Amino acid sequence: MSVIPDDRLADLTREELSRYSRHLLLPEVGLEGQKRLKASRVLIVGTGGLGAPLALYLAAAGVGTLGLVDYDLVESSNLQRQIIFGTRDLDRPKTAAAADRLRSLNPDIRIETHNLRLTSRNALQVLEGYDVVADGTDNYPTRYLVGDACVLLGKPNVYASIFQFEGQATVFDAGRGPCYRCLYPSPPPPGLVPSCGEGGVMGVLPGILGAIQAAEVIKLVVGGGRPLVGRMLLLDAWLMRSVEVRLDKNPDCPVCGKSPTLTGLVDYEQFCGLRDDREEEIPSVTAGELKRRLDGGERVQVIDIREPHERSLFKFSGAVPVPFGQLVRRKDEFDPGTDLVFICKIGQRSLYAIRALREAGYPGPMFNLKDGVNAWAREVDPELAVY
Amino acid sequence: MAANLLVPTALRGFTDRQAEIALEGGTVGALLQALVARYPDIGPHLFDEQGGLRGFVNVFVGEANIKGTGGLDTPVGDGATVMVVPAIAGGAPGQAAPR
Numbered sequence: 001m002s003v004i005p006d007d008r009l010a011d012l013t014r015e016e017l018s019r020y021s022r023h024l025l026l027p028e029v030g031l032e033g034q035k036r037l038k039a040s041r042v043l044i045v046g047t048g049g050l051g052a053p054l055a056l057y058l059a060a061a062g063v064g065t066l067g068l069v070d071y072d073l074v075e076s077s078n079l080q081r082q083i084i085f086g087t088r089d090l091d092r093p094k095t096a097a098a099a100d101r102l103r104s105l106n107p108d109i110r111i112e113t114h115n116l117r118l119t120s121r122n123a124l125q126v127l128e129g130y131d132v133v134a135d136g137t138d139n140y141p142t143r144y145l146v147g148d149a150c151v152l153l154g155k156p157n158v159y160a161s162i163f164q165f166e167g168q169a170t171v172f173d174a175g176r177g178p179c180y181r182c183l184y185p186s187p188p189p190p191g192l193v194p195s196c197g198e199g200g201v202m203g204v205l206p207g208i209l210g211a212i213q214a215a216e217v218i219k220l221v222v223g224g225g226r227p228l229v230g231r232m233l234l235l236d237a238w239l240m241r242s243v244e245v246r247l248d249k250n251p252d253c254p255v256c257g258k259s260p261t262l263t264g265l266v267d268y269e270q271f272c273g274l275r276d277d278r279e280e281e282i283p284s285v286t287a288g289e290l291k292r293r294l295d296g297g298e299r300v301q302v303i304d305i306r307e308p309h310e311r312s313l314f315k316f317s318g319a320v321p322v323p324f325g326q327l328v329r330r331k332d333e334f335d336p337g338t339d340l341v342f343i344c345k346i347g348q349r350s351l352y353a354i355r356a357l358r359e360a361g362y363p364g365p366m367f368n369l370k371d372g373v374n375a376w377a378r379e380v381d382p383e384l385a386v387y
Numbered sequence: 388m389a390a391n392l393l394v395p396t397a398l399r400g401f402t403d404r405q406a407e408i409a410l411e412g413g414t415v416g417a418l419l420q421a422l423v424a425r426y427p428d429i430g431p432h433l434f435d436e437q438g439g440l441r442g443f444v445n446v447f448v449g450e451a452n453i454k455g456t457g458g459l460d461t462p463v464g465d466g467a468t469v470m471v472v473p474a475i476a477g478g479a480p481g482q483a484a485p486r
Contacts, residue, residue, distance in 0.1 A: 164397070166395060245450045
């Protein structure tokens, strides 16, 4: 059944009949399906790797109103995958640059830009006016925020997420299937799983997953096919293997279960442990301080926890390479009488490395290189590239 | 009784980049313990301090989530495919969080 009620349908113009003829020729879509697309209001949260193909395909498909939420500016490292932007869009707000591109693709549709950070205070208001929400965000607090808000508002949440070569896609529709919290009751502690900003991502991967989201949005609007409700598609683009798994509703889910305990939005930063002040307990050194200590011949051992391919982008001379995933089992190689300084790209995984070694009982002094080797490139050796 | 464990990209840094590992174990719990014995660094990513599976990790035997089939006691048949599916979010946790 379509999420668009019949009383909102309006006729297509002559131009629209031509533009959408390849949809109209499909008996499963046809004139009625295309009218539903025209009447539909779809919100895309995050105009990044997933949001880019999603917005392009939905605009091309004739979704009548597309909402875009983002607060970022276009950066050069976005262009490897965020194909809605061009080089000339650098430093522009993503929502504005995307809106221009979409209007040139399809001038007949309405684009509503929300150039803001989605929060517990504004989310219900922003999401309320749309029929379907597509989540293309890049962090856990916003994932839980969008997930909960969709349950509370009774809206389907067309979901995809990506990491390196791997993607997950499903439709969370709590009225007839599980929600995000049913699948993942709690988020990983910060730093446990590296971000795409640290771990990288194959540029075409969000293209594939975003296109899957677009297909699911179109099916919900047209009201046909078999939506990805209660099942999740997992794709490994490197092995090019896809697997489908079954997702069940959790009867004890705090937001969509039988007796929900969560009836409003909460503080998602706190829920995701981002207000955790454990980081303060870990001593850090700045790039400048480390340089002075090394130049002064102090007893300091730098441990580079990056993977070999990443180290080759930026060689830190004198550092001992021990990849993050081998630290605990190789902890006896370190000298507890020496100050160890852990380095990574941005100084986030190195924090977790120190925590993991502490938990494994390593007794010696450990320091974190604040803001990672990128800070070293900015502050100490400008010949090196920030990556 | 060997089963095939599929390791997600996010955890391959802990398994020397292995994507598939043949492991012995009659239950999901035993299989994952065998994994941790071989790659100790992966342990805290799968289990909490009480030994329970972490809330952001799901394990599937075939297409069924073990949450509905007995949890870590779910039996694993010879030749079964066991898949670890953690939450992934994309970008930069902690940098783009809502307030």
